[in-house]
Amino acid sequence: MIKRLLVTGAGGGLGHYVREGLKGSAEILRLSDIIDISPALCGEEVVRCDLADREAVNELVRGCDAILHLGAISSEASFDALLQANFLGTYNLYEAARKAGVRRVIFASSNHVIGFHPVGEWLDDKAERRPDSLYGVSKSFGEDLARLYFDKFGLETACLRIGSCFDAPRDRRMLSTWLSPRDFISLVAKLIEAPAIGHLVLYGVSANRDAWWSNAHADFLGWKPLDTSEPYREAIERRDEEPAAGSDYQGGRFATVGILD
């Protein structure tokens, strides 16, 4: 077990799953966010930090063995907002990780780096990136930064292109893209435990009947998703009869949103 795992964005939706689910993956979880999160329990440290603040991030990362980088604006937003949280925040994190000798980052990338591929097209880690939004571009930047820091400094990253991680799929598209919280946790745990991952790009998706993404290249992890969106299909298909905006694209509605001020 590693000693200290830093979790950025720990106050968000996925952060909540992680706080409970990754207890067994590190002796100490250092939980951080720009917003207030509830006080540290046994085996936890809580640090409030804006990822855009370089000095604060240097301090935050010191003493950590690995990082689960969830902290970000998690949807389409203005370039200026993304510039701070996602572009600068991710750069600050990688620089701090390099200086502190962190071994591995698990970067919460997104399906929106490939969101302009048409629905039904089968993609793997070699697929061309086709971001569907400035948000998707910010995650694509994070993946490039991760590649640079591996090639230049040997800092390992799993770029985890998460589909839709919520308690349950919310619409027709998520019947393909859903990642159950349980599968998310088991995948992250494998990515922490694996002896070596190098620079890895993979998809965070459950065993959905109509999924579009292959993780065959990552079989060495020994991860098998246990959940599927099938039990939700009937109710969703009955409710959502009309195609939703952006339903031709894997990124769904993100592909239809213009540039936000």
Ligand code: NAI
């Ligand atoms: P969320 O929006 O619930 O949580 C993100 C957290 O990051 C928030 O608590 C927010 O306060 C924090 N944050 C934002 N700006 C920050 C800054 N400047 N400094 C420090 N913290 C900051 O999002 P969620 O759903 O928990 O997602 C976590 C990560 O996974 C995000 O990076 C998101 O882009 C990514 N992701 C999530 C997916 C999902 O289905 N939930 C799908 C694909 C990617």
Ligand code: 15L
């Ligand atoms: C994401 O990247 C978002 O962070 C999340 O809120 C969902 O919109 C998800 O993608 C999705 O594509 O469903």
